[in-house]
Amino acid sequence: MQMPSLLDAKKRTKDKVKTINYDIDDKYKNLGKNKTYFIKTYGCQMNEHDTENIKAILEQMSFKETDIMENADLILLNTCAIRENAHNKVFGMIGRIKHLKASKPNIITGMCGCMVQEESVANEIKDKYKWLDIVFGTHNISNLPKVLSKSLKNQKQELEVYSIEGDIIENMPAKRDSKYKAWVNIMYGCDKFCTYCIVPYTRGKQRSRTKENIIKEIKELIADGYMEVTLLGQNVNAYGKDLDANYDMSDLLKEAALTGIPRLRFITSHPWDFTDKMIDVIAKYPNIMPYIHLPLQSGSNKILKLMGRRYTKETYIELFNKIKEKIPNCAVTTDIIVGFPGETEEDFNDTLDVVNTCKYDSAFTFIFSPREGTPASKMKDEISLEEKEQRLYKLNDLINKYAKEANDKYLNKVVPVLIEGESEKDKNLLMGYTDTMKLVNVKAPKDKIGQIINVKINSVKTWSMDGVEDKS
Ligand code: 5AD
Ligand code: SF4
Numbered sequence: 001m002q003m004p005s006l007l008d009a010k011k012r013t014k015d016k017v018k019t020i021n022y023d024i025d026d027k028y029k030n031l032g033k034n035k036t037y038f039i040k041t042y043g044c045q046m047n048e049h050d051t052e053n054i055k056a057i058l059e060q061m062s063f064k065e066t067d068i069m070e071n072a073d074l075i076l077l078n079t080c081a082i083r084e085n086a087h088n089k090v091f092g093m094i095g096r097i098k099h100l101k102a103s104k105p106n107i108i109t110g111m112c113g114c115m116v117q118e119e120s121v122a123n124e125i126k127d128k129y130k131w132l133d134i135v136f137g138t139h140n141i142s143n144l145p146k147v148l149s150k151s152l153k154n155q156k157q158e159l160e161v162y163s164i165e166g167d168i169i170e171n172m173p174a175k176r177d178s179k180y181k182a183w184v185n186i187m188y189g190c191d192k193f194c195t196y197c198i199v200p201y202t203r204g205k206q207r208s209r210t211k212e213n214i215i216k217e218i219k220e221l222i223a224d225g226y227m228e229v230t231l232l233g234q235n236v237n238a239y240g241k242d243l244d245a246n247y248d249m250s251d252l253l254k255e256a257a258l259t260g261i262p263r264l265r266f267i268t269s270h271p272w273d274f275t276d277k278m279i280d281v282i283a284k285y286p287n288i289m290p291y292i293h294l295p296l297q298s299g300s301n302k303i304l305k306l307m308g309r310r311y312t313k314e315t316y317i318e319l320f321n322k323i324k325e326k327i328p329n330c331a332v333t334t335d336i337i338v339g340f341p342g343e344t345e346e347d348f349n350d351t352l353d354v355v356n357t358c359k360y361d362s363a364f365t366f367i368f369s370p371r372e373g374t375p376a377s378k379m380k381d382e383i384s385l386e387e388k389e390q391r392l393y394k395l396n397d398l399i400n401k402y403a404k405e406a407n408d409k410y411l412n413k414v415v416p417v418l419i420e421g422e423s424e425k426d427k428n429l430l431m432g433y434t435d436t437m438k439l440v441n442v443k444a445p446k447d448k449i450g451q452i453i454n455v456k457i458n459s460v461k462t463w464s465m466d467g468v469e470d471k472s
Helices: 006-010 045-060 084-103 119-128 141-154 199-203 211-223 249-258 276-284 301-307 313-326 345-358 385-408
Strands: 019-021 036-041 074-079 108-113 134-136 158-160 168-170 181-185 228-232 263-267 291-293 331-338 362-367 414-422 430-434 439-443 452-460 465-469
Touching: 006 199, 036 045, 045 074, 045 108, 045 141, 045 181, 045 228, 074 084, 084 108, 108 141, 119 158, 134 141, 141 158, 181 211, 211 228, 211 249, 228 249, 249 263, 249 276, 276 313, 301 345, 313 331, 313 345, 331 345, 331 385, 345 385, 362 385, 385 452, 414 439, 439 452
Parallel strands: 019 168, 036 074, 074 108, 108 134, 134 158, 181 228, 228 263, 291 331, 331 362, 439 465
Antiparallel strands: 414 430, 414 452, 430 439, 452 465
């Protein structure tokens, strides 16, 4: 058993990051023969991509995927720790799985991801959820075959969660969700330690993959017919800072664009590391999509300081204006937290003020959720939940208004859309995203799936648009 420790998770040393080449021992390759697996994923794109790795590892062990949980021989929850409600959802699901296990004791059950990296959660699992067979952390994904094999052999819970700064695991297989769009990790972990955020503790220190490995992966994806790559990291603008190679995110973006991938995206940016050089590269290369997710978190300088964000309302707006000036058609979205400890009505109004200035294309908005072990969880929080909810509603109204206004500008315009598949709302329509990341339901023949086509927009809503293929 290997339990996580909050104290160890907080540590940062100057130790060199190890790169390990993933490989699976032959002795594990039949473990899942004639068995099926079901994985449910919570949280961010990093977690979604981890699930793609986990699926491929399970398939190397001969497991086959099923999307019906009740039929599966192995049920795994890949969890998120970012807010309390993510926690609650997972524990609700665990209740359902317990029921299933009671009627089918032979099924293998497990939990992985950011939640199990929390010391308190791991303790709870060890004491109260002994029936969960396998528990492994974000640093232990490549050990899944060993963890599973040990649990099956010993017929007891196998819990392996390291609280380490983390290695880089290359050559991990991936069973990708899409045939056209792919995630490519460019870095892991985060060293920003924003005072509200648990990610630096659950995902370890900031460590960048080498440009050679990243570019190689993109080229392989192009050869496999992928049309879009999203470079992935908790804080992608800090790419390369740990490699001392005099090669930063703008250099990587440029080299990745030059591979010829039709669409290149990246998430998530921190305003602090967003350089002018990066803006220039995005403006210059037409295959770098004009879409930037730029988390604001708060518009109040007092709250930004308490959050440890290292920028002010003024410098954020300056950066925003620079982006819009140099990349005129660029869509910008954001993340905002309301109800951070000490947030007054005046602070909240500063946030609304930035929203009124930036008129975002859309935003993810959250009520502050104290996470155990983070500095903000110990800050005095005197605002009532009711007040926080009022602020969230008010903010969302404003966000929706600007989202609709941003979409209205597309009416009767012709825009490029990467067609991904059938529309969920109507099987006779297809769906895809514009270069600026707007969801479009499109009338076009099915053989356009996987292609970028021109679409004339004929109707616009707040969160999606409708259009027809434009052949002119
Ligand atoms: N409470 C509320 N929202 C949070 N986020 C991160 N940590 C917290 C927290 N403790 C939000 C931030 C971040 C997004 C991924 O989640 O806005 O950008
Ligand atoms: Fe992703 Fe953050 Fe959730 Fe971890 S805690 S899965 S990094 S959103």
